[in-house]
Amino acid sequence: IGDISGVPAFAATTGSVSHQWFASYNASTGAFTQTQPAFTDISGTATAAQVPTNVRARGIGYAFDGAGSALTTSKVGYVTVPFACTISAWNATVDTGTITFDVWKIATGTAIPTVTNTITASALPAIASATALHSTTLTGWTTSVTANDIFGFKISAVASATLASLVLECDQ
Secondary structure, eight states: OOOOTTOBOOOOBSSSBOOOEEEEEETTTTEEEEEOOOOOOOOSOOOGGGSOOOOOEEEEEEEEEOTTSOOOTTOEEEEEEOSOEEEEEEEEEESSSEEEEEEEEEOSSSOOOOGGGBSSTTOOOEESSSSEEEEOOOTTOOOEEOTTEEEEEEEEEEESOSEEEEEEEEEO
16 A cells, blocks of 8 residues: 555544544554644633634514505514624615615513614615615614614605515624
């Protein structure tokens, strides 16, 4: 067979992963000589360069379906958000026409949010032309979300749309 140095033998697993390597094979005796890398415990404080800077984006949203009929401003949808995050943008879609949304939020408890719990200030998400819009303009918004907050998505104004959705982009 000859020398097979560096060929992985197997990975031993009992709570941690290690890797064993064959160092050499003796054809006359049929014996393998194997070595395993030494692992040591790692401790200390991570430097800024070692800390991950990536952010996990999540979505919080609601889709409105008029089942072929025009949507109305009486529509409100509610969702409970099981994670904490920070709202960083919004994405709206509509099949046709125009739409404006309001977003309400209240801490978990015994009530659903109402207009008095708006988080959008005067910067309501809206589509005035086209059928999809992404925006990072959150002027005056309350952007912090606590796990189990309850959101209400309200159609504030609508013309012609039969399908529409609003999704808040939320960073963790």
